[in-house]
Amino acid sequence: xISGPILALDGVSKSYGDVLAIDDVxxxxxxxxxxxxxxxxxxxxxxxVKMMSGEIAxxxxxxxxxxxxxxxxxPRDALARGISVVHQHYALVPDFTVAENFALGTAPxxxxxxxxxxRRIRTLAASVGVEIDPDALVGSLDVAGQQKIEILKxxxxxxxxxxxxxxxxxxxxxxxxxxxxxxxxIRRQGISxxxxxxRLADVFRICDRVAVMRMGRLVVEGDVTNFAxxxxxxxxxxxxxxxxxxxxxxxxxxxxxxxRGDTPVLQVRDLExxxxxxxxxxxxxxxxxxxxEILAVAGVEGNGQTELVRSIAGLERQACGSIGFSALxxxxxxHSPQALRQAGLAHVPEDRIHDGIVxxxxxxxxxxxxxxxxxxxxxKGVIRRDSVVRQTTQVIQDYGIRTTGPMQPIGRLSGGxxxxxxxxxxxxxxxxxxxxxxxxxxxxxxxxxxxxxxxIEHRDRGAAILLVSADLDEIWAIADRVIVLSDTRMHGxxxxxxxxxxxxxxxxxxx
Amino acid sequence: MxxxxxxxxxxxxxxFAMPILFAALGETVSEKAGVLNVGIEGIMLIGAFLAVLIxxxxxxxxxxxxxxxxxxxxxxxxxxxxxxxxxxxQIVSGIALVVLGAGLSGFGYRLALDGGAVRVPGFxxxxxxxxxHLPVVGPVLFSQHFLAYVGIALAFALGFMLRRTGLxxxxxxxxxxxxxxxxxxxxxxxxxLCCAAFGGSLAGIGGAFLSTAQLAGFVENMVSGRGFIALxxxxxxxxxxxxxxxxxxxxxxADAAQVRMQALYPDIPYQAFIILPFxxxxxxxxxxxxxxxGPAQLGRPFRRG
Ligand SMILES: Nc1ncnc2c1ncn2[C@@H]1O[C@H](COP(=O)(O)OP(=O)(O)OP(=O)(O)O)[C@@H](O)[C@H]1O
Ligand SMILES: [Mg+2]
Numbered sequence: 001x002i003s004g005p006i007l008a009l010d011g012v013s014k015s016y017g018d019v020l021a022i023d024d025v026x027x028x029x030x031x032x033x034x035x036x037x038x039x040x041x042x043x044x045x046x047x048x049v050k051m052m053s054g055e056i057a058x059x060x061x062x063x064x065x066x067x068x069x070x071x072x073x074x075p076r077d078a079l080a081r082g083i084s085v086v087h088q089h090y091a092l093v094p095d096f097t098v099a100e101n102f103a104l105g106t107a108p109x110x111x112x113x114x115x116x117x118x119r120r121i122r123t124l125a126a127s128v129g130v131e132i133d134p135d136a137l138v139g140s141l142d143v144a145g146q147q148k149i150e151i152l153k154x155x156x157x158x159x160x161x162x163x164x165x166x167x168x169x170x171x172x173x174x175x176x177x178x179x180x181x182x183x184x185x186i187r188r189q190g191i192s193x194x195x196x197x198x199r200l201a202d203v204f205r206i207c208d209r210v211a212v213m214r215m216g217r218l219v220v221e222g223d224v225t226n227f228a229x230x231x232x233x234x235x236x237x238x239x240x241x242x243x244x245x246x247x248x249x250x251x252x253x254x255x256x257x258x259x260r261g262d263t264p265v266l267q268v269r270d271l272e273x274x275x276x277x278x279x280x281x282x283x284x285x286x287x288x289x290x291x292x293e294i295l296a297v298a299g300v301e302g303n304g305q306t307e308l309v310r311s312i313a314g315l316e317r318q319a320c321g322s323i324g325f326s327a328l329x330x331x332x333x334x335h336s337p338q339a340l341r342q343a344g345l346a347h348v349p350e351d352r353i354h355d356g357i358v359x360x361x362x363x364x365x366x367x368x369x370x371x372x373x374x375x376x377x378x379x380k381g382v383i384r385r386d387s388v389v390r391q392t393t394q395v396i397q398d399y400g401i402r403t404t405g406p407m408q409p410i411g412r413l414s415g416g417x418x419x420x421x422x423x424x425x426x427x428x429x430x431x432x433x434x435x436x437x438x439x440x441x442x443x444x445x446x447x448x449x450x451x452x453x454x455x456i457e458h459r460d461r462g463a464a465i466l467l468v469s470a471d472l473d474e475i476w477a478i479a480d481r482v483i484v485l486s487d488t489r490m491h492g493x494x495x496x497x498x499x500x501x502x503x504x505x506x507x508x509x510x511x
Numbered sequence: 512m513x514x515x516x517x518x519x520x521x522x523x524x525x526x527f528a529m530p531i532l533f534a535a536l537g538e539t540v541s542e543k544a545g546v547l548n549v550g551i552e553g554i555m556l557i558g559a560f561l562a563v564l565i566x567x568x569x570x571x572x573x574x575x576x577x578x579x580x581x582x583x584x585x586x587x588x589x590x591x592x593x594x595x596x597x598x599x600x601q602i603v604s605g606i607a608l609v610v611l612g613a614g615l616s617g618f619g620y621r622l623a624l625d626g627g628a629v630r631v632p633g634f635x636x637x638x639x640x641x642x643x644h645l646p647v648v649g650p651v652l653f654s655q656h657f658l659a660y661v662g663i664a665l666a667f668a669l670g671f672m673l674r675r676t677g678l679x680x681x682x683x684x685x686x687x688x689x690x691x692x693x694x695x696x697x698x699x700x701x702x703x704l705c706c707a708a709f710g711g712s713l714a715g716i717g718g719a720f721l722s723t724a725q726l727a728g729f730v731e732n733m734v735s736g737r738g739f740i741a742l743x744x745x746x747x748x749x750x751x752x753x754x755x756x757x758x759x760x761x762x763x764x765a766d767a768a769q770v771r772m773q774a775l776y777p778d779i780p781y782q783a784f785i786i787l788p789f790x791x792x793x794x795x796x797x798x799x800x801x802x803x804x805g806p807a808q809l810g811r812p813f814r815r816g
Contacts, residue, residue, distance in 0.1 A: 055694070076696040091694035093684050095807075104684050105695030107677035 004067050006031045006161055006192050007052065007083075012061030014047055016412065019404055021047045023216040024061070029161075032190045034183060036203040036224070039213035040236050040444040041416025042402030045196045046088050048213070049165050052194070053085040054078035065161075079105075082160030086167050088196070088415050088442070089353055090150045094139030098149055101138055102156060124156055129178045140276040143170045143350055144301035144470075151179060155186070162186065163194045166415070168202060169441050172300040172470055172508075180206050198416075198444050200229045214239045237446055263326060264288035265433050265464035266312065271321035273307040281307050284321070285490035287483060291432070294455060294465040295493060296479035298472065299508050303485040305468045306350060309437050312466070313347040314340045315355075327432060341370055346431035348422055348439050350468070356422045359411030363403060364392040366410050367425050374429065395424040399450070415442045427454055434458060437468040452478050472501055486510045520767045522650045525659060526725050528763025530555065530717040530734070532662045534741035535748070535755040536669055537713025541587075543673060543750060544706035545686035545808045546594060549605030551714040552738025553612020554586045558718025560616035563631055563729040564623055572634045572723050576658075579719035580712045586612065587711015591704040598812040609738070617731045624729070631727045634658075656724045658716070666756035673752065682706060686806030689813040699813045714738070736789070743792045750805055758795070762788045 005028035014022040022044045029035050037045050050056045051063065054072030062069050065081050072078050075085075092101050099117045107117070118134040125132045130148055138146060147170050154162060162183075168176040183193055183206055195207060203210055204224060211221040212235045219239050231241050266289035273282040281304035289295050297305055311318045312325075314337040323332040327343040335343075349355035357366050368388055372378055377388050392406035399420040403413055410418055419442055426434065436455065440448040455478055459465055469475050475482055476496065483492035484507040491507040492499075534551045541548055548554075558579035566575025586608060593604040634657060643654045673679035681702060684692040689699045721737070722729050740762055748754025769784035 053694075074696075074698060075694050076698060079696040085694065087694060091688075091691040093688040093691045095687050096680075096684065100680055101691075103677060103680055104692065105681075105697050107680065109676060109678040109681070111676050112680065 005029055005064075006066055008064040008067075009048070009051070010062045010064065012048075012051060012058045012063065014044075014051060014056065015059050017404075021216055022051070022058070025213075025216075025218045026061075027211060027218065027221065029192050029194060031192055032187055033208040034187055034193045034195060034206055036207035036210040037194055037196045037213065038198070038200075038203060038210060038232065038236060039219075041420070041442075041447060042215075042414040043213040043236070044216045045213055046165055046414060047216075049085065049087075049163050049194070049196060052078070052163055053083055079157070082158075084154040084157045084159030084162050086147075086150050086154045086162075086164045088165040090146050092138050092146055092150060092153075095137070097135050097137055098132055098141075099134040101149060102134075102153055106157065120156075121152070124152055128152065128155070128182050130175065136277065142302050142306045144172065144175065147171060148175065151182075155182065159191065161192045161194075163196075165196045166198065166442060167195070168197065168199065170301065170438070170470070173472075174300065176202075198442070198448075200232055200445075203232070204229070212236055233445055236444065264290050265326045266466070267322075267324035267326075268312075269322045269324075271308075271311070271323065272319045273304050273311060274319045275304075275307060280319075280488050282485060282490060283488040285483075285485075286321075287490075287493050289433075289464045289466060291462045291464050292459055293480045294459050294467055294478055296475040296482040296496075297466065297468045297485060298470075298475055298482055298504055299485035301470060303487070305437070305485060308485075309347070309350070309435050309466070309468060313337060313345065313349075313435055325433065338373075342373055344430075344432035346426040346434045348426050348434075348436045350437035350441075352419055352422055357410050357418055360409055362407045363396070363401070363410050363413075363421055364388050364406040366421055367392050367395060367428075370425065371428065391428075395421065395428075399424050400447070416444060416447065419443055420447060423451055423454070427458065430458070430461065430463070432463055434463055434465045435468075436465060438470065439467070440469075440471075440474060448474075472504065475504075476501070484508055516771060518650055520771050521764055522654065523770075524764030524767035525655055525760065526763070527766045528759040529656070529659050529662050530721040530725065531737050531741045531744060531762055532666065532756060532759035533717035533720060534714045534738055535744040535759055536662070536665055536752055537583075537587075537710035537717075538741055538745045539748070539750055539752055539755055540669060540673070540682065540713075541706045541710030542745060542809055543686045543806055544682045544703050545689065545806055545811065545813075546591065546703050546707045546710070547601045547605065547810045548587070548590050548608070548707065548710055548714075549602055549742060550586075550590060550608025550612065550738075551710070551717075551741055552734055552736070553609040554583050554711050554714035555718035555721065555734045555738050556612040556616040556732070557582045557586060558715035559722035559733055560619055560718075560729050561715070562719035562723045563629065564619065566632050566723060567624070567629050570632055572632050575723060576716065576719045579715040581715075583711040583713065583715020583718070584708045585711070587708040587714070588704065590711065591707030594812065595700050595703045595707065598814075601810045613732060616729070620729055620731065629728060631723055633727060634724060656720075658720055658724055662720075663756060666752045669752040683806070686808055689808055693813070703813075714741075717741070740788065740792055743795070746805070747792075747795045761795070762792065765791050 007029045009025055009027040012022060012025050037048065039045050051058050054075045054077050099114060099121060102121055103112055103117055121134045132148060138149060147167065151167055168179060171179060187193060197203065207224050209222065210224050210227065212219040212232060214236060219235050234241055269286045271282065271285045275281045299305060310316045312323060314332065314335060317333050325332045328335055368377055377384055389406050396403060396406065401417045401420050403417065410421060423439060440451045443451060452474065455465060467479060479496055481493045481495050482504060483490055484504055486508055487510045534555055538548060538551055561582045562575040562579040565578035566572045590604055590608055593599040594601045673683065681697055685697065685699055685702045693699050718734060721734065744755045744758040747758045765788040769787040773781045773784045
C-alpha cells in the first residue's frame, strides 16, 4: 500500500519571459483524496495543472509521482503514469467523431474496431448516467456536449490521478451532479482527483482539501472543514482571512422598469430552430424583448440556446419563423452580422476560443474586432493605433485583466482574463441589444459580480439584454423575466417575481 | 484515332501516371500530418538519378530502387528536420529542396556518369501469361510494370490506413488539431518527421520509376514538373489516396495522349500539346469541390505551451 503522496510539487516555479506565473509552490496530494485548487482568474491554477500533466515544464522545482522524481517532457509521460486531464480549453479534434476522439492516443495503430469502440463508449456513458452518440461529430456539439466528452475521455483512460480544470462551469446542474457522483465513485477506488473550480459550493460538497492560489503563489492549504466560504473568498481576493468583502450586486433594488420602453427591441415570432445535425431544437417560440430589461434563457444546455443566440446574432439562419430587430428594417436574417453590429447588436459568444477571439493576436487587436467601423478606432481605413492602445489599457484597468500589456497575444492570458476582454469589447459603445451567452462562465467571484453589475447598468441605461445562463443564482440575481427551453418547447416568459425556482426547475426537467 | 491508338495511349497513360501517383500518395500522407512539401520535384530528381546510378553500378534495378528510396527518405527527413524541428517556413524549405535536388542530381550525373548515355538494366516484365494477350484489357490492365500494381494497391491501402486505422487517426489528428493530439499522448514532432520521411521515400520511388521503368536513363531536370502536378493531385483529390490515383491517371493519360497527338497533328505547334496536362490540372482545380479544405494545421509548426 502507498502511504506518501501520489503527487507532490516541491518549490515549483514557472516563468514566461518576465512574467512569473507560478512562484515557489509546494503541494502534496494524497491517494484517494479530492483536492480543490481555487483562486481568482490568472492566479495560476491552469498553469499548475499543465505542469502536473506534462504539457509544460516547471522553470524551477521538482515534481514527484509516488515519491519518484519525474521530468515530464510531454503529456505522453504523464499519461503513462496514469495522470489524466480534463482541460479548461478542450483538447478535442472537432473534425473527428466522438468515437474517434476516444480512440485517439489509446487505440492500437491497426484497424479500428468501431463497433467495439462504440459499445465501450456507450457502456461508459451509461455508467455515469449520460447519453452520448459515438458517431456525432465533436465540432457539431455545443460546449456542454464537448465538456462531457472530454470528461468521459479522461475517465476512459482509467487514471490513477485525475485532474479537472473547471469541468462543471458549462454543465447543467443534473450533469454536474452526475460528474460529482462519478468523482465520489472513483475516489472510493483510491483514485486522487484535483478539481479546479470557481464555485465554492463544489468545494464544500465533494472536496477533502483545498489550496488557495493568488497571483502565482500558494496562499493556504488545508482541510476543507477548516474553512468557511467567506474565508476562502477573502483568501482568494486578498490573501488573508477575514478581510472586508465587496458587496454583491443588488439587482432587485435597482428600478427594474426605469428605462423600459414599450416598443420591443427584439421580436421573435414562431421561431423554429434546428441543430447542426438537422434535428429540431425548438419547434416554436415567440417572445418580445423590450429596452431596459434582462430576459434570461434557462434550460439544460443543448435545447436550442446556442441556435437561438446564433440566429439572432445573424450567424445562422432559423428554419422557420421571423426575428425582428427594431434598429433595422425587415427580417433580421436579411442583414449581415456586420450590419447588425453597426446597428447596435453585441454578442458574447458561448464558445469564446472559436467565436470570440483570435488567440494569436494582441489584446488591442482583439478589442478592435467588430469595432472596425468605429471612427474612434479607424479613420479612412487606417487603424488609429494610439487610441486603440489607450482604450485597451483603460479596459485592462477597468476589468482588472492580468496581462503584460495591450500588445500581449490574448492566447497567453488565463481563460477568465480572455473572457473579460470579450465582455469589455461587447459592452463598448453601449449596444442597444446585447446577447450574452454564459457571460460569467469561467470568471472568478469578484469578476462575476462585476459583470452582473455591468449587465444591470446597461439594462438601466436602456439596453435590451438576452442572457443565456445555466446558473439559476445568476438568473435570480439579475434577470427581469425568464424563459425555459426544454424538449423542443418554450416555457414562459414569466416575470422572475411571479415564478419560483421549483417551477423553473420543473420546466427544465420537461414537466 | 482508331482503337489500337487509344488502347496504346491508355496503357502508356497508366505508365505515365505512376511517378505522379507515388509522389502524390507520399505527399498526401505528409500533408495529412501537417507537413507540406513543395520540394517533391527535387526528391524525385534525386530518386531518378540514384536509381540510374546504382542500378548501372550494381546491375540490378531493384538495388537502384532501394537507393532511390533511401535518398528519398534522407531528403524527406531533411525537410522534416528543417520544418518540424527548426520550424523553418515549409514553403521556403520545400523550394530549397527543389533547387537542391536539381543541382545535386545534375551535378552527380555529370560527375558519376560523365553526362553521357548509359544502358540501364531494365526490370523483368511481369508475366501474367494469357491475361496479357486479351484484347484491350490485356495491354491496359495486364501488361503493366510490377511497380504500377504496387502503386495502385498502395493507393487503396493508404486510403484504408488513413480512414480506418489507429495510425491514420493519429496522423489526421496531428494535422488537424495537434494540441489535442499532444494532450492525448501523441508526440507530434515524431509523427510529422515519420510522415515527411514516408513522403520522401514515395517521391524517391516516383523518380526511380520515371528513370528506370517509364524511360531508361537519366536526363537533367527530367522530372519536368511532375512533382508539382503531384501536389495538384493531392489538392484535387481532397487529400484522399484513391482520389489521387484517379487524378494521377487523368494526368498520365492526358500526357500520353498529347505525345501521340503531336505526331498526329504536326501542323499544330507541339508546345500546345505539352501544356495539355497542365491545363487539365488547372481546370480541375477550379472545379467545385476542388478547393475543399485541407488539414487545418497544414504548413504550421507545433509549439508547446
Ligand atoms: N504562454 C504564456 N505566456 C505568458 N504568460 C502566460 C502564459 N500562460 C499563462 N500565462 C500567465 O500566467 C498566469 C496564470 O495563468 P493561468 O491560466 O494558470 O490562470 P488560472 O488560474 O487558470 O485562471 P482562470 O481562472 O482565468 O483560468 C496568467 O497571468 C497568464 O497571463
Ligand atoms: Mg485556468
